[in-house]
Amino acid sequence: MAVQTLDISPVGRVEGDLDVRVDIENGVVTNAWTQAELFRGFEIILRDKDPQAGLVVTPRACGICGASHLTCAAWALDTAWQTEVPRNAILARNLGQLVESIQSQPRYFYGLYAIDLTNKKYRNSPFYEEAVKRFAPFTGSSYEAGVTISGKPVEIYALLGGQWPHSSYMVPGGVMCAPTLTDITRAWSLLEYFKKNWLESIWLGCSLERYEQIKTYDDFMVWLDERPEHANSDLGFYWRMGLDVGLHQYGGGVGKYVSWGYLPHEDKYQKPTIDSRNAALIMKSGVYDGATDTHVLMDQKFLRENTTHAWYDEGGADVHPFDRTTRPVQKNDIDHAGKYSWATSVRHTDVGRLEAGPFARQLIAGGRHGESWQHYDGLVLDMYKKMGGPNLHLRQIARMHETIKLYRQAEHCLREFRLNDPWYIKPKERDGRGWGATEAIRGALCHWIDVQNGKIKNYQIIAPTTWNVGPRDGAQARGPIEEALVGTPIADTSDPVEVGHVARSFDSCLVCTVHAHDRKTGKELARFRTA
DSSP states (O other): OOOOEEEEOOSSSSOSOOOEEEEEETEEEEEEEEEEEOOOOHHHHHHSOOOHHHHGGGGGGOOOHHHHHHHHHHHHHHHHTTOOOOOOHHHHHHHHHHHHHHHHHHIIIIIIIIGGSSGGGTTTTTHHHHHHHHHTTTTHHHHHHHHHHTHHHHHHHHHHHHHSSOOOOOOOTTEOOOHHHHHHHHHHHHHHIIIIIIIIIISSSSSSHHTTTTHHHHHHHHHHOOHHHTTHHHHHHHHHHHHHTTTGGOOOOSSEEOOEEEEEEEETTTHHHHTTTTGGGEEEEEEEETTTEEOOOOGGGGGGEEEEEEOSSSSSEEEEEOOOOOOOOOOOOOOOOOOOOOOOOOEEEBBBBEESSSSHHHHHHOOOOOTTTTTTOOOHHHHHHTTSSSHHHHHHHHHHHHHHHHHHHHHHHHHHHHSOOOBOOOOOOEEEEEEEEEEEEEEEEEEEEEEEETEEEEEEEHHHHHHHHOOOOOOOOOOOHHHHHOOOOSSSTTHHHHHHHHHHHOOOOOOSEEEEEEEOEEEEEEEEEOO
């Protein structure tokens, strides 16, 4: 059968900057290309600016995870300026990022991902009618409840930063806030409201304490059958429908995973350095290789970017961000054998291409590497092994499983504040190189800064989407989403919902209109709205 090529543009529901091309043969994707179509240029904007400009500029890189960028920008300057960060400030930074991440969970699942389960492709599934009742955009019962509840956690962020999004309350040396007892009490009530009105009642169908007893795949299956409330919760329903419609059979990807780790411990990272970070994180960093079942710590010195297939005039060498100068080309024609994306290819010098995101974090959480006191959770890794490896269904389970941990860590921050202790220690500005990293809800995020003569000489950002949506590298290895698309079954080329499943399982943050055409004939096959 002849190869059919589909150009699908865009493939997201928030920002219109990702296009996908797939070759289909005998109803299966045999090759894929991901094109990031939007150039932002924050690295160029920040060049020659005041070192603290990143605190204001980089949170505006994203309207839904600005706290993660602010976290990285603050820690990058902390390491460059060799600051001291008080205990309260570490907790306040962590709390801001946590509540912003928590709000993303129901918003992403219902607003960006689960609505595809109402596609006509699944109308023969015994779960279809119920999926429409729950997940139909705007009218579904769970859709409405989940999207509405997502606004509550960031009210806690506003208590710290005065607004959400785009606050800049995290600064080198601490934070520009000092919450009162009234603020902390209000934050507790908001967390409780989120838990009572969605997390336990709708998503889990049980208490957090009961869910936290699940340690293995077998435990999960026992929980699922234990009570009707478990099986009929949105988690239980999604698990059952996903298996019924075959979401566990494709979308695996590169099989190697990365996390910078996140949540610096309030007592272990008060004098931050690049080298001391790994040993001071509650959620440990790591690289997991599924083929060899090995875990190692992640170090920024192993990271390289390649622009062979990206619209930059920087040569084809693998370059560390400290040594990179961003030089975009003026004419960015699409050439799938040459340059076809604004995203760079990111790789580990020893391991190669890596997937970032909640799935990666949970596989790394199952490793015994790192410090003995750091967080361990073997559930998703056990599922991964017993289900025969990665798939897009498990990628969703991993993301939503993390919600409970994020919630508990937010409780920890509120519990550990000492309101009369310092929140800020004024730093001494100096020249130097700094690095700040965290885990945004979509995955590994980091900033590099080089300050010379009191100005930013170089600023580099590698975001989660850079890892996942990056094009082929200098060795022609496909990026994680490109690799995950290969092997995807396409039931109807005029409505390739399966491509959307795979791309959105990585939380591609894109716009709402999708259309497809046949490259050879130029005929548009379909045009439809997905959100």
